[in-house]
Amino acid sequence: MSHGKIREEKTCLNCGHQVEERFCPHCGQENIESRHPFYYLFTHFIEDFTHYDGQFWGTLKNLMFKPGALTNTYLAGKRQKFVPPVKLYIFVSFITFFVFALFPLMNINYNSKKDNEKQNKKSIFDKMKALDAQKIVDSIKAKPVLTKEDSVTIKSLGVLPDSSKIDDLENAFEMDKKIDTGAQYGGYKTRKSYDSAAAKNPSAFDFIKSPLAHKFFELKEKGVTKAEIAKSLTETSFHNLPKALFIYLPLFAFFLWIFHNKKKWWYFDHGIFTLHYFSFLLLNVLFVFLIVKLASLTDIGILNSILNLVLCALLIYIIAYFFIAHRRVYHTHGVVSFIIGGMLFTLNFFAFMVLVIGLALVSFLMIH
Known part of the structure; x- marks a missing residue:
């Protein structure tokens, strides 16, 4: 455990009992010198x-x-x-x-869109747009004879979203933008309209939904x-x-x-x-x-x-x-x-x- 120097006095500093060896038989405290070099604080902590x-x-x-x-x-x-x-x-x-x-x-x-353009770094959305699935599918279908590999390629490209969907996804992930003014919570654009509807049609889950809605409209008004x-x-x-x-x-x-x-x-x-x-x-x-x-x-x-x-x-x-x-x-x-x-x-x-x-x-x- 500790490597502190044993005191010459055999009286425990904690309880006053006689200490024959290193530890007090009454309270268990180690009978070592009470003053140490500064580094002892760190070594004692580790020990x-x-x-x-x-x-x-x-x-x-x-x-x-x-x-x-x-x-x-x-x-x-x-x-x-x-x-x-x-x-x-x-x-x-x-x-x-x-x-x-x-x-x-x-x-x-998150950097702004302009900062990203300055850095000339392609985002994942740019890479998705570059992979124009429809053009690739049209070029394959233009072949006189389709192979098995072509069919597999068409099926795999069919799961890729078109450019308009990619744009919507990119806009959703543009983190430098504020919450859109037209953004809704439960179909309501303002806290007043939400509270009015909640008062007319109370729900058992209003104690959860209402605080979340109020926080959403609060952040929206602050322009976060x-x-x-x-x-x-x-x-x-x-x-x-x-x-x-x-x-x-x-x-x-x-x-x-x-x-x-x-x-x-x-x-x-x-x-x-x-x-x-x-x-x-x-x-x-x-x-x-x-x-x-x-x-x-x-x-x-x-x-x-x-x-x-x-x-x-x-x-x-x-x-x-x-x-x-x-x-x-x-x-x-x-x-x-x-x-x-x-x-x-x-x-x-x-x-x-x-x-x-x-x-x-x-x-x-x-x-x-």
Whole structure:
């Protein structure tokens, strides 16, 4: 643990008891000098989280490669061997979102159309327009004899949109533009007309629809651009995500409680499993993020192929991890464990999607 110098005095500074060795037998405080060099602040911080005695790295090793091992060890009463579940989750969560903040996956900085023209860069819409599907189809049909390959080409080109549709799509994605004055919400162009219609025909969902409509008209009146909305929505969602995940933890444990024996398993036990599993998820989400980020920075074909394979393997392992950990912790039979695990996985997937949608709605309402 610490490498501080042991005090010559044998009286504990914390509780006053006699200290024969390095640690006080009464309160556990280390009997070392209380004044240190400045760099000690940083080394002590690292030691507190990594525990050079192997506790931290042993915890990460078991978390990543031994599904359910940490939970089984903790519930068996061996609680000094690894980092406590709550501390582990907080630390992994802090590191994950700190890295997200340092290296954002998307930079929402949109140049105006004139700036793009100055840079002489073709957008994806320009490339789609350049691929004039109708002209290619007409040239193929002009042939005296059509081959099998020609038929396949015509079918594949048939799914491409025409130029007018591409123009509409491009206009929709022009992020430097403001919300169009003719834009509507639910068929209404102004807040006054919407409120009037809502008062005449009240709905059970007005508590959700009305705030969204009011925010839409507010942003429209302020002349906020699409880029500003997208940027604010992304930033607000990012700041709210850790809170949303923390709120979801007890719900995940509750689903586990529903599907397992109430006498054998306490809600506390499910909470420990949840903390370990979410720590694993956050850590692997960080790995996925870094792989995607690295792939976006390189144009080397072989390297990208390797990264994509690693990414696919990691995503498969993330899904399989839950089923393995669930079986090892709850000691259910193979088929029963798979069925219960599948139901839990599906239930949590839909519940989490509801949480994500709710987070997006809240984030939209928080845009200024």
